Amino acid sequence: MEEIIRYFPTLSRRQQEQLEAFGPKLLEWNTRINLISRKDTEAFYTRHVLHSLAIGLACQFDAGSRVLDVGCGGGFPGIPLAILFPETHFTLVDSIGKKIMVVNDLIAALDIQNAEGLNKRAEQVPGDFDYVVSRAVTRMNTFIPWIWDKIRPGQAGSLPNGILYLKGGDLSEELAETGHPYRLFDIGTWFGDEFFATKRIVYIKKG
Numbered sequence: 001m002e003e004i005i006r007y008f009p010t011l012s013r014r015q016q017e018q019l020e021a022f023g024p025k026l027l028e029w030n031t032r033i034n035l036i037s038r039k040d041t042e043a044f045y046t047r048h049v050l051h052s053l054a055i056g057l058a059c060q061f062d063a064g065s066r067v068l069d070v071g072c073g074g075g076f077p078g079i080p081l082a083i084l085f086p087e088t089h090f091t092l093v094d095s096i097g098k099k100i101m102v103v104n105d106l107i108a109a110l111d112i113q114n115a116e117g118l119n120k121r122a123e124q125v126p127g128d129f130d131y132v133v134s135r136a137v138t139r140m141n142t143f144i145p146w147i148w149d150k151i152r153p154g155q156a157g158s159l160p161n162g163i164l165y166l167k168g169g170d171l172s173e174e175l176a177e178t179g180h181p182y183r184l185f186d187i188g189t190w191f192g193d194e195f196f197a198t199k200r201i202v203y204i205k206k207g
Contacts, residue, residue, distance in 0.1 A: 004045055007191060008053065008084070018083045018110045019049060025109055026074055029102045035074030046193050052077030055133055055164050056084045058185045058201045063087035065156035068129040070122045070147060071095075071137035075103045077166060081133065082107075082115040090115040093125055122146040130156035135166040140202065141177040151206040162205040168198050180204050 001020055005011060011019070023044050030036055040047045055077055061067060065088045069078030072092035082090040092115060094100050103117035118125060123146055132147045144163070154161050167174075175182050185201040 001045055003193075004050055004053070007050065008056075011084075015083050015086070018112065019045075019080065021110055022049065022079065022083075022106065025106055026102075029105070030074070033098055033102060035099065035102060043195070047195055048074075048076055049080045050191060050193075051166065051187070051196070051199065052080040052135070053084055054185075054187045054190060054196075054199075055081060055166070055201060057190055058203060059131070059157050059159040059164055061085045061088040061131065061157040065089070065130045066091070066127070067131045067133055068093065068122075068125060068147065068150060070132060070134045070143070072103060072117070073099055073135075075106055075117075076135050077133050078115060079103070079106060079110070079112065082112050083110070086114055088114060091125065091127075091129070092117045093120050093122060095119070095121050122150075125150065128152045130154065130161045131164060132162075133164045133166075136168070139177070140165065140167075140174055140204075144178055144180065144204070148206075153206055159203060160205045160207065162203060162207075165202040165204075167200055167202050171200065171202065175202065178204070 067090045069092040072078050072094050078090045078092040097119045100117040100119040107115050128150050183203045187199040188196040
């Protein structure tokens with residue numbers, strides 16, 4: 001949490017308390033349902049929360065905007081972002097029912113008013129959204145067809161509407177496959193921990 005506050009000094013006391021409570025509650029669930037790697041538990045706030053919050057540095061979502069988190073697993077990046085942007089609505093989806101059960105329990109326990117979890121595949125989610133976020137669910141050329149029609153054109157934040165996807169490693173070949181123009185944000189330029197040296201946010205504009 002000290003690291004989170006250092007990089008996000010404008011967090012309110014309520015936001016800090018929600019993030020502080022998030023770790024113990026998720027790690028308790030993790031003893032029963034495998035949500036994150038056991039080796040990551042000691043670095044939970046760096047490797048999961050701070051990693052998720054990086055999207056909030058790439059794009060600041062407007063109040064009233066709608067964000068879809070696809071393949072949210074234990075709530076990443078959706079839950080940290082919902083805490084960071086309390087006036088943006090987040091829909092977290094995963095095809096694995098027990099993971100969404102945990103996500104909805106966390107949302108209720110942390111009193112997050114602007115998020116909901118749905119046990120659906122991305123293609124089955126009703127409605128449309130301004131942004132889609134995700135964390136390394138699959139290759140981009142597989143992922144984009146799942147959600148492209150769910151992103152409405154326009155601009156509901158500091159970037160035009162589109163995809164913000166957390167990925168690591170050499171992405172040039174994978175991104176060339178998509179045929180879409182893209183922009184990369186190097187997370188390591190914001191956060192000093194070596195974990196972020198090869199971590200990026202892939203941004204693809206809807207247009």
